[in-house]
Amino acid sequence: MMHGTEIQNEQGGGSLHASTGFAPLATGSEADAPLLRLVGIDKSFPGVHALKNVSLDVYAGEVHVILGQNGAGKSTLIKTLYGAYAADRGHIEIEGRRVSVARPADASALGIAVIFQEFSLVPYLDIAQNIFLGREAAFSRFGLVDSAAMHAAARIILDDLGLDYDTRSYAADLGVAQQQMVEIAKALSQNARVLVMDEPTAAISERESDRLFQTIARLTEKRVAIVYISHRMKEVQMLGDRITILRDGAVVTSVLRDQKSQAEMVGAMIGRASGSQLARTPRAPGEPILFTRDVSTAKLSDISIEILAGEVVGLAGLVGSGRTEVVRALFGADPIASGEISLSGSRAPATPDRRVRAGMALLPEDRKREGLALPLDVRDNATVASLWRSFASGWFSPAKAERDTRGLIAQLGIAAHGTRQSVHTLSGGNQQKVVLAKWLAAGAKLFLLDEPTRGVDVGAKAEIYRLIDQLVEGGAGVVVISSELPELVQLCDRAYVMRDHRIVGHLAGDQLTERAILELAVHQ
Amino acid sequence: MSASVPLQRKSGIAQLLGAIPGAGLLLILMLALFTLVNPRFVSQTNLVNVGLQTSLLLMIALPMTLIILTEGLDLSAGALLGLSGVIVAEALLAGWGVFAACAAAFAVSAVFGALNGILIAYLALPAFVVTLGTMGLMQGIALVLTNGDPVGGFTPAIETFYRSQLWFVPLPIVIAVALYAALWLLLYRTRLGNYVIAIGGNKDALRLAGIRANLVHLAVYVLGSAIIGLSAVLLIGRTNSAHPTVGIGMEFEAIAAVVLGGTSFEKGQGWLFGAVLGALAITVLRNGLNILSIDSSLQVVCIGLLLILALLIDQARKQFVRRAA
Numbered sequence: 001m002m003h004g005t006e007i008q009n010e011q012g013g014g015s016l017h018a019s020t021g022f023a024p025l026a027t028g029s030e031a032d033a034p035l036l037r038l039v040g041i042d043k044s045f046p047g048v049h050a051l052k053n054v055s056l057d058v059y060a061g062e063v064h065v066i067l068g069q070n071g072a073g074k075s076t077l078i079k080t081l082y083g084a085y086a087a088d089r090g091h092i093e094i095e096g097r098r099v100s101v102a103r104p105a106d107a108s109a110l111g112i113a114v115i116f117q118e119f120s121l122v123p124y125l126d127i128a129q130n131i132f133l134g135r136e137a138a139f140s141r142f143g144l145v146d147s148a149a150m151h152a153a154a155r156i157i158l159d160d161l162g163l164d165y166d167t168r169s170y171a172a173d174l175g176v177a178q179q180q181m182v183e184i185a186k187a188l189s190q191n192a193r194v195l196v197m198d199e200p201t202a203a204i205s206e207r208e209s210d211r212l213f214q215t216i217a218r219l220t221e222k223r224v225a226i227v228y229i230s231h232r233m234k235e236v237q238m239l240g241d242r243i244t245i246l247r248d249g250a251v252v253t254s255v256l257r258d259q260k261s262q263a264e265m266v267g268a269m270i271g272r273a274s275g276s277q278l279a280r281t282p283r284a285p286g287e288p289i290l291f292t293r294d295v296s297t298a299k300l301s302d303i304s305i306e307i308l309a310g311e312v313v314g315l316a317g318l319v320g321s322g323r324t325e326v327v328r329a330l331f332g333a334d335p336i337a338s339g340e341i342s343l344s345g346s347r348a349p350a351t352p353d354r355r356v357r358a359g360m361a362l363l364p365e366d367r368k369r370e371g372l373a374l375p376l377d378v379r380d381n382a383t384v385a386s387l388w389r390s391f392a393s394g395w396f397s398p399a400k401a402e403r404d405t406r407g408l409i410a411q412l413g414i415a416a417h418g419t420r421q422s423v424h425t426l427s428g429g430n431q432q433k434v435v436l437a438k439w440l441a442a443g444a445k446l447f448l449l450d451e452p453t454r455g456v457d458v459g460a461k462a463e464i465y466r467l468i469d470q471l472v473e474g475g476a477g478v479v480v481i482s483s484e485l486p487e488l489v490q491l492c493d494r495a496y497v498m499r500d501h502r503i504v505g506h507l508a509g510d511q512l513t514e515r516a517i518l519e520l521a522v523h524q
Numbered sequence: 525m526s527a528s529v530p531l532q533r534k535s536g537i538a539q540l541l542g543a544i545p546g547a548g549l550l551l552i553l554m555l556a557l558f559t560l561v562n563p564r565f566v567s568q569t570n571l572v573n574v575g576l577q578t579s580l581l582l583m584i585a586l587p588m589t590l591i592i593l594t595e596g597l598d599l600s601a602g603a604l605l606g607l608s609g610v611i612v613a614e615a616l617l618a619g620w621g622v623f624a625a626c627a628a629a630f631a632v633s634a635v636f637g638a639l640n641g642i643l644i645a646y647l648a649l650p651a652f653v654v655t656l657g658t659m660g661l662m663q664g665i666a667l668v669l670t671n672g673d674p675v676g677g678f679t680p681a682i683e684t685f686y687r688s689q690l691w692f693v694p695l696p697i698v699i700a701v702a703l704y705a706a707l708w709l710l711l712y713r714t715r716l717g718n719y720v721i722a723i724g725g726n727k728d729a730l731r732l733a734g735i736r737a738n739l740v741h742l743a744v745y746v747l748g749s750a751i752i753g754l755s756a757v758l759l760i761g762r763t764n765s766a767h768p769t770v771g772i773g774m775e776f777e778a779i780a781a782v783v784l785g786g787t788s789f790e791k792g793q794g795w796l797f798g799a800v801l802g803a804l805a806i807t808v809l810r811n812g813l814n815i816l817s818i819d820s821s822l823q824v825v826c827i828g829l830l831l832i833l834a835l836l837i838d839q840a841r842k843q844f845v846r847r848a849a
Contacts, residue, residue: 104734120726120729121729122718122729123725124724124725124793125718133718133735134733134735137715144714172791
């Protein structure tokens, strides 16, 4: 069974010239033992049970697709497999042998390579140097790196992928799709036996995707096992020999191709019958606060939406579909190339500072970086967006800031020791409330909330929902981005669904269901 | 998706000609200007002088380039120069041999480099603050060792070494060229060179590639300080005495040279030859102004202006390239 084939040690280099060194399994039938097994993997983070007893069998020469909503645990699973996270329980087996993957170096020594979603390129190394980073020893001559040999080897890998890039270009000068392709080349160059691809087609064009699929077919012929993560139904059905569906950190089902229809898979991702939704109280919206006509930016095409006073409007779609870009364009943080944004009946002013004065508020996705000044205290953070208003003369009054902050703390129920507690010591939910407080103080009437409940616990979520209700009751308009479909369906009066940087659907009333959103959001 | 994006090359003549950095342009301009105004500028004596001054600056600016490529900085370089010189002088006075004295200075410098490196690489402290601290430390030790006075009266062998020549080329210039060649090989032809650039560009990527990134990071500081410590020997050879404060300010001149040459403080973007251009530009400016008998305080103003001008030129060129793309 194992042929005594030694596991290639990629760290030692020389891997390029050993490309025939895939451990060949005797037969290709499923009766074989799996090449890679994850057994009972369990992983918790503070407040989140990310992986629940996940077991997975990956066979040589197969594409094993992992399907799941955002937050289902796919990324955590990969990071555990690659040694970036340590599992709390469970273990990994390769060819029936238990192995220890404590560090990324262990994983590559075992022949596991990962194409990450976040790019791991070094901007001012060239393409060849990036592909072979850490494995330069393979090109050693007189103790120096044989640059010509390295570029020649990189050339072969790029040609294989049908890429005509100059191997001497800096990664910094590549576009996103080009960088993604270099990531793929980097992983391929490791001659891995197990190749993990985390949404490899999210950033590349159709033509490049086709090349990638051809490469995948060639690799599976060579008995490489592919773990493929994607949302795109078309790819899942085209590539997947075996499909495992994850939901809330647990394996829902693991099936062979064609055993389940697309509708059944979507159903398994969502998890509950579509009828069992929480009831929504219908709201009575008022005047339009904001509307856009055919807004396009570098990353968006033809966005036309309308937000009324007193309603919550969802922006649904998969990660990367352009939701965050929409709120950034609305807020004036990204320039728009064409189209029109109108705020309270007149043309929206150009820059974020003037949109804030006109009543706009943005609660960014990354609150720690963009929403708060973490080392500063509650008072500094809560008053920063309204200083122009509360201290119009230019003179600062600590006493007034103190009073205002106390009022906000009471109004929003922020659990802080006082106004001077630094916000990095607050819980996620309370931090989010401080961001909201900042905008309440600024007198906002249109709230753009990008993943408002990310990383907050269940209790804080309920409070944030309550605050959103209060905002709309007070006549504000609210836009919510969320990757959690139940949350969107429960919270919103209606929702726009995005795919590929454009709006592909609008759902309101009874039409607004998790299934309807997901069917619009995934690639057909 | 096309590959027709204009792509920048890493090193070599193509880049030099295709995109002469601001420092290079200004250098050519200054050479022409000073020659026109006073032909004595291109006399052999003066050119050798420029070469010697540039060499000394390069001894700091070359290792400083490696450090800046890691998104780091070494403000303690000037203080180390003073301290290391004092150690050589005191060791010679105590009867040590020349090599033993140099080895002592080398060892002390490497230890201080390791101190900087451990604090910056392993404890992730900001390089600016760490080296500001060690700068004070080194300067203090040099002053304590000497009571603040210059140390002289040791063997003239050091001065002889400084003044000797290799085929009519003064030895300090030979040493600087050799150092450039060695560091060029290190940076562009060894694995370590890639890792240095990777630390500044994406240290996590280096870690994920299975490399002990912190160790490489530390090594850059040790190597940098060791080179700087050894170059103190040249500095004390020039006057045959060691001044504890001789290097004060040289760290800024070296950093200015590196930045002037087009190396960025971010993402590991930069090139070694930039330090040569920058050091030459600063030295030529200073030398030319001397010949024109311009007051030394005004010279400082001019160096500041040179730096800002070079940055403006580079910025304008970058925007031009972007628009053309």
